Amino acid sequence: MAITLGPNQYGKAEVRLVTVEREGTVHHLKDLTVSTSLRGDLAATHLTGDNADVVATDTQKNTVYAFAKEAPVGEIEDFALRLGHHFVGSHQHITGARILIDEHGWNRISGHDHAFSQASSEKRTTAVTVQGDQAWVVSGLDDLVVLKSTGSEFHGFPRDEYTTLAETNDRILATAVTARWRYQGDGIDWTTSHAEVRRILLETFADKHSLSLQQTLYAMGEAVLKEREEVAEVRLSLPNKHHFLVDLSPFGLKNDNEVFYAADRPYGLIEGVVLRDDAEDAGLAWHTLAAF
Numbered sequence: 001m002a003i004t005l006g007p008n009q010y011g012k013a014e015v016r017l018v019t020v021e022r023e024g025t026v027h028h029l030k031d032l033t034v035s036t037s038l039r040g041d042l043a044a045t046h047l048t049g050d051n052a053d054v055v056a057t058d059t060q061k062n063t064v065y066a067f068a069k070e071a072p073v074g075e076i077e078d079f080a081l082r083l084g085h086h087f088v089g090s091h092q093h094i095t096g097a098r099i100l101i102d103e104h105g106w107n108r109i110s111g112h113d114h115a116f117s118q119a120s121s122e123k124r125t126t127a128v129t130v131q132g133d134q135a136w137v138v139s140g141l142d143d144l145v146v147l148k149s150t151g152s153e154f155h156g157f158p159r160d161e162y163t164t165l166a167e168t169n170d171r172i173l174a175t176a177v178t179a180r181w182r183y184q185g186d187g188i189d190w191t192t193s194h195a196e197v198r199r200i201l202l203e204t205f206a207d208k209h210s211l212s213l214q215q216t217l218y219a220m221g222e223a224v225l226k227e228r229e230e231v232a233e234v235r236l237s238l239p240n241k242h243h244f245l246v247d248l249s250p251f252g253l254k255n256d257n258e259v260f261y262a263a264d265r266p267y268g269l270i271e272g273v274v275l276r277d278d279a280e281d282a283g284l285a286w287h288t289l290a291a292f
Ligand SMILES: O=c1[nH]c(=O)c2[nH]c(=O)[nH]c2[nH]1
Pocket: 154, 165, 211, 212, 213, 214, 240, 268
């Protein structure tokens, strides 16, 4: 029997980085969580503990902070690309890097130059993979919570001895959108693209008369691909945040779709990928070594 080392990567997870850019008395805030992972010929450290080729995770963390000082962080996609190319370009045994960045939003307190309130739980994200001189960018958003109070139905599903769910022609549809989209092509204006994809996701959720959350998922992905040619594919994860009608009949009251119980768990989880057939090859864009 032979035992070998399989795929591996290592890095510093969740480096918390906040930058303040001063424009006179007006300050601009960026609040990021950056994770770095390096790949390459790292057999020695795993097999013998020889660390000659191991760029310490502490060094990776320091590089994030130093890069944030040396040039404005700018857009998270560009910052991740700079870091990825640096690690791959400056250490011979490091042939690949994967940089994940979450951006946490802050809103300026109206009329104040340097005071902010935290936006919401929504995050803008990017995952950049560099391998040699190639790079792939997958951006997205987490926890964009949306609800529509009508324009959603769910019926026609099979019934067996375990089915209790009532069919409905009018229900609340609510979800917390996790979206990832893979970019293709060059010269992308990351911020504009992100804002546009977000707008399209929201508008489609609102406009599409829904017969299932699955149908809404497909419509959201399809709309992004139709309008944004720089996007090759969209992946969506949509928890169905159930709102159940409360039975008010014990109190002699009729519930005309007005009083709901917002259930926390369990929740349906609807996930899917929407693709264009002429998309650029995905390469290592989605590559993950997640073991657990
Ligand atoms: O939009 C829905 N899709 C389902 O698959 C499902 N299953 C369920 O119980 N409610 C819903 N709603």
